[in-house]
Amino acid sequence: MARTNFQLVSRLASVLATLTALLLLLACSINVKKEQNGEDKQVDINTPVGGIHVSKDASAADTGLAVYPGARLKQKGSGGDDKSANVNISGFGFGLKVVALEYESDDSPGKLIAFYRDQLKKYGNNVLECHTSHLDVNADIKDSDHKTNELTCEGSSGSNVELKVGTKENQHIVAVESEGKGSSFSLVYVRTHGKDAEI
Numbered sequence: 745m746a747r748t749n750f751q752l753v754s755r756l757a758s759v760l761a762t763l764t765a766l767l768l769l770l771a772c773s774i775n776v777k778k779e780q781n782g783e784d785k786q787v788d789i790n791t792p793v794g795g796i797h798v799s800k801d802a803s804a805a806d807t808g809l810a811v812y813p814g815a816r817l818k819q820k821g822s823g824g825d826d827k828s829a830n831v832n833i834s835g836f837g838f839g840l841k842v843v844a845l846e847y848e849s850d851d852s853p854g855k856l857i858a859f860y861r862d863q864l865k866k867y868g869n870n871v872l873e874c875h876t877s878h879l880d881v882n883a884d885i886k887d888s889d890h891k892t893n894e895l896t897c898e899g900s901s902g903s904n905v906e907l908k909v910g911t912k913e914n915q916h917i918v919a920v921e922s923e924g925k926g927s928s929f930s931l932v933y934v935r936t937h938g939k940d941a942e943i
Contacts, residue, residue, distance in 0.1 A: 802830040806843040807933040815847040850926040860918040877902030
């Protein structure tokens with residue numbers, strides 16, 4: 745099965761764990777909200793040098809995209825992977841925001857692609873269509889006016905379709921793959937900033 749944005753977020757979580765351990769040494773406040781089953785629902789860590797905020801309460805509105813009509817948010821996977829995440833990291837003149845949700849639909853990938861191609865045009869007319877075997881998020885911070893941060897299709901080969909628009913600092917992505925008689929799709933919003941901007 746294709747690597748999804750939630751596996752990407754899981755890798756990000758490993759990095760966050762290391763960062764969290766370092767930030768805990770400087771922590772001014774840690775706030776953990778639990779679900780009824782005792783699992784962490786939201787973690788907020790604020791320090792003098794920045795913060796980390798991780799929540800399972802992401803919504804499609806956080807990505808700036810509508811949910812395809814009739815689509816359903818995917819349930820947790822057999823490994824207990826959540827299918828939505830909202831991550832904000834800030835500090836040391838850097839910021840990263842990642843919002844990711846995974847849905848399923850009874851409709852074909854072609855219908856979803858047509859719907860989201862139109863949706864993404866509100867963020868720019870140059871909507872890229874990449875063919876991939878896994879979700880490819882290539883985020884960057886623009887540190888020079890001479891540096892191009894246009895989105896590209898990296899190694900475009902595979903049966904899954906990834907639509908994306910924006911720049912490496914501010915991008916909207918929809919990844920669509922065939923699943924059974926229908927489709928699964930991911931809505932992703934990624935934004936980075938340097939010391940001169942706010943998330």
